[in-house]
Amino acid sequence: MNESLLKSRAFINGQWVKTDKRFRVDDPFAQELIVEVSDCGEKEAHEAINAAHQAFKSWSKTPAQERSDKLLTWYQLIVEHLDDLAEILTTEQGKPLQEAKGEIQYGANYIKWFAEEALRINGDIIPSPDGNKQIHAIKQPVGVVGIITPWNFPQAMIARKVAPALAAGCTVVIKPAAETPLSALAMAELAQQAGIPDGVINLVPTSEASVIGEALTSSFNVRKISFTGSTKVGKILMSQAAQNVQRVTMELGGNAPFIVFDDADIDAAVDGIMASKFRNSGQTCVCANRIFIHENIYQEVIDKLVKKVEALKTGSGLERDVSITPLINQAGIDKVKRLVKSAQDDGAKVIVGGEVSEKHNQIFEPTIMTNVNFDMDIACEEIFGPVLSFIAFSNEASVVEQANATKAGLAAYVYTDDRHRIKRLSEQIESGMIGFNEGIISNHMAPFGGVKESGMGREGSKYGISDYLDIKYLCIK
Numbered sequence: 001m002n003e004s005l006l007k008s009r010a011f012i013n014g015q016w017v018k019t020d021k022r023f024r025v026d027d028p029f030a031q032e033l034i035v036e037v038s039d040c041g042e043k044e045a046h047e048a049i050n051a052a053h054q055a056f057k058s059w060s061k062t063p064a065q066e067r068s069d070k071l072l073t074w075y076q077l078i079v080e081h082l083d084d085l086a087e088i089l090t091t092e093q094g095k096p097l098q099e100a101k102g103e104i105q106y107g108a109n110y111i112k113w114f115a116e117e118a119l120r121i122n123g124d125i126i127p128s129p130d131g132n133k134q135i136h137a138i139k140q141p142v143g144v145v146g147i148i149t150p151w152n153f154p155q156a157m158i159a160r161k162v163a164p165a166l167a168a169g170c171t172v173v174i175k176p177a178a179e180t181p182l183s184a185l186a187m188a189e190l191a192q193q194a195g196i197p198d199g200v201i202n203l204v205p206t207s208e209a210s211v212i213g214e215a216l217t218s219s220f221n222v223r224k225i226s227f228t229g230s231t232k233v234g235k236i237l238m239s240q241a242a243q244n245v246q247r248v249t250m251e252l253g254g255n256a257p258f259i260v261f262d263d264a265d266i267d268a269a270v271d272g273i274m275a276s277k278f279r280n281s282g283q284t285c286v287c288a289n290r291i292f293i294h295e296n297i298y299q300e301v302i303d304k305l306v307k308k309v310e311a312l313k314t315g316s317g318l319e320r321d322v323s324i325t326p327l328i329n330q331a332g333i334d335k336v337k338r339l340v341k342s343a344q345d346d347g348a349k350v351i352v353g354g355e356v357s358e359k360h361n362q363i364f365e366p367t368i369m370t371n372v373n374f375d376m377d378i379a380c381e382e383i384f385g386p387v388l389s390f391i392a393f394s395n396e397a398s399v400v401e402q403a404n405a406t407k408a409g410l411a412a413y414v415y416t417d418d419r420h421r422i423k424r425l426s427e428q429i430e431s432g433m434i435g436f437n438e439g440i441i442s443n444h445m446a447p448f449g450g451v452k453e454s455g456m457g458r459e460g461s462k463y464g465i466s467d468y469l470d471i472k473y474l475c476i477k
């Protein structure tokens, strides 16, 4: 591993800060310590907020071209160190190395994209009703942004928020997930090498998330919270953010329906299901969670999937050709076990897998469950594990109703050859994103985000920067 990128201290105002307390970061496959990391509390959070607040004064006035150039240099350094960053990511998070490389490039793409968008923060000149003045709308950075991210994409979730924030002229205080702070710290090191000034990016790893969450939301100098994680924690942060009327971007949990109609290209649907479900061993918020198959093709789809699922190799993310790796921790395993067991008790059948691997106590065998009903726990909660759960359906109206019967509304997938149906379902399915005949939909050029309890705000695309900008109206006579 590249030791110069393996950082273990907090990063505040351009300094690597040691704390008395430290917490363990473990490799989920080897189940051993990688390194102990500085454990920040309220004091460090306030130092970081103050540093970001000071740095905002100059960064917000730094010319757009200069902000753009620095982001672009950061992007280039990340791409140059892609292999090293991927190794750190796999070691702390567990995902297959190939996927880690994919994540680093995916995250880096947001930095490049927003480096370009920094140059296009255009306002408007609007005619006035009485014609005797000018109305201008200009855009300004919102201020210091508190960023809280999860462990499932430890690099990309940070890149997707920091890039638009910095492009807009904001400064940031980042709290990475306790399971995966190392990818974040390595990014901070490269940001410093890229010449991003001290205090613009601050990073406070912690084992006590709520302490940092409270420090960020109780400070008036933090003007926005951008969070990716569970709906439960998102609600806590939204209510805390109300104290100071901080803006919020919330990317919360999903419960994606994956619907395959009997007119679909079945092989393409099977490939889409495999790609959508098994990436990161099922630990993504856009994973297919409930798979609805039309009854005419139900058996054929399952027969094809059985072969593919049985061929999946489990093991360490650092081994070649491995696609199913350990879940992040024991709690993740316990949740998947509970959902599979309760579905079985309610009448679902396990036809492949269904157990923790004999090889490794944190790997759940890739699993296929049939006879699932849309109101079982496994169809109502995010599984966050490598389990395909199949529900048969007979008509479009009923499947749309079942797909929408959830408070979540992040991603959905539909396989069909009928363009009229695509048009209907585009409007009827309640989710922020729909993949039609495509199982992998996220990229830097598209707006990522949810509706209902999956959150608010969009990341990526031309819309992604607006969450970090205020519009100011100037009436000029």
Ligand code: ADP
Pocket (backbone or CB within 6 Å): 148, 149, 150, 151, 175, 176, 177, 178, 209, 210, 211, 212, 213, 214, 228, 229, 230, 231, 233, 234, 236, 237
């Ligand atoms: P997950 O189930 O994916 O771990 P969480 O919502 O628990 O989802 O975690 C996402 C992020 O939110 C992590 O960085 C975690 O440390 C942080 N977090 C958890 N609880 C709180 C809290 N009360 N306040 C602020 N951040 C929190």
